[in-house]
Amino acid sequence: MDIRLENISHSYDDFEVMRDITLDIPDGRIVCIVGPSGCGKSTLLRFIGGLERPSQGRVVQVGNPPEGCLNPLTYIFQDFALLPWRSVEGNISLVLEDHGIKGARARAIIDDVLARTKLSDFAKALPKQLSGGMKQRVAIARALAVKPAVMLMDEPLSALDSQTRELLMDDLVSLWTRQPFTAVYVTHNLAEAVRLGHRIVVLSRRPGQIREIVELDTPLGEREYGDPELERQQKHLWQLMRDEARAADAELINV
Numbered sequence: 001m002d003i004r005l006e007n008i009s010h011s012y013d014d015f016e017v018m019r020d021i022t023l024d025i026p027d028g029r030i031v032c033i034v035g036p037s038g039c040g041k042s043t044l045l046r047f048i049g050g051l052e053r054p055s056q057g058r059v060v061q062v063g064n065p066p067e068g069c070l071n072p073l074t075y076i077f078q079d080f081a082l083l084p085w086r087s088v089e090g091n092i093s094l095v096l097e098d099h100g101i102k103g104a105r106a107r108a109i110i111d112d113v114l115a116r117t118k119l120s121d122f123a124k125a126l127p128k129q130l131s132g133g134m135k136q137r138v139a140i141a142r143a144l145a146v147k148p149a150v151m152l153m154d155e156p157l158s159a160l161d162s163q164t165r166e167l168l169m170d171d172l173v174s175l176w177t178r179q180p181f182t183a184v185y186v187t188h189n190l191a192e193a194v195r196l197g198h199r200i201v202v203l204s205r206r207p208g209q210i211r212e213i214v215e216l217d218t219p220l221g222e223r224e225y226g227d228p229e230l231e232r233q234q235k236h237l238w239q240l241m242r243d244e245a246r247a248a249d250a251e252l253i254n255v
């Protein structure tokens, strides 16, 4: 299933947040959204997820969700949002119970997503026994369990230290390489964007408008830490964003 954003503009009363965003999110691709603080990245994600409606324009779903999809648009948050009293597998089974899936069918799904996220040995662990990186892997496993058409990822790695972030990026790449998924991935971090994005959308400062869409052709599995081509792309993104970020920063200070 593809998602198409058509001419989306939004204001909260007189406060204009974004202007005329038109964008395609193709099936099986990771689309990263970057831009200065307050430019509307999380708001855009809420529009895609149907949690809020834009003042103008629309979000269109093109085609059907994958077979067996329980929740077409599924969020992954930076704070993991796990239930502390439920084990790893208990957190995953919860979303299946919501859809009346229990017993052997639930077991098969749980085993599959635990294996895909390399968590099979931790099925019985409680969240408090896990590192931040492992908790986020549980959140990813839980999202995969509902077979989403599109994963909506809001700064999913930003609560993690830089080494854990690198490991999680490797995990996301191998997850995608084995079985491609579709994601809209909001981040401040340009290194994450060039590592994970097939398409990187650069927004201007508020009201957020599309400044540029960068397409990266290098297969995800071939994007390595320190790759000169990725560093070149990252530099280009930063050049696009630097003045906008500085202006956005000044705007926040002078409110």
Ligand SMILES: Nc1ncnc2c1ncn2[C@@H]1O[C@H](COP(=O)(O)OP(=O)(O)OP(=O)(O)O)[C@@H](O)[C@H]1O
Pocket: 012, 015, 017, 035, 036, 037, 038, 039, 040, 041, 042, 043, 044, 188, 206
């Ligand atoms: N419900 C709301 N009511 C009023 N203003 C809002 C509401 N939600 C967001 N905003 C404002 O809209 C603007 C865009 O917010 P949003 O969180 O989407 O930006 P962002 O690009 O994700 O920011 P950041 O990078 O800092 O997380 C901000 O100025 C924010 O304060």
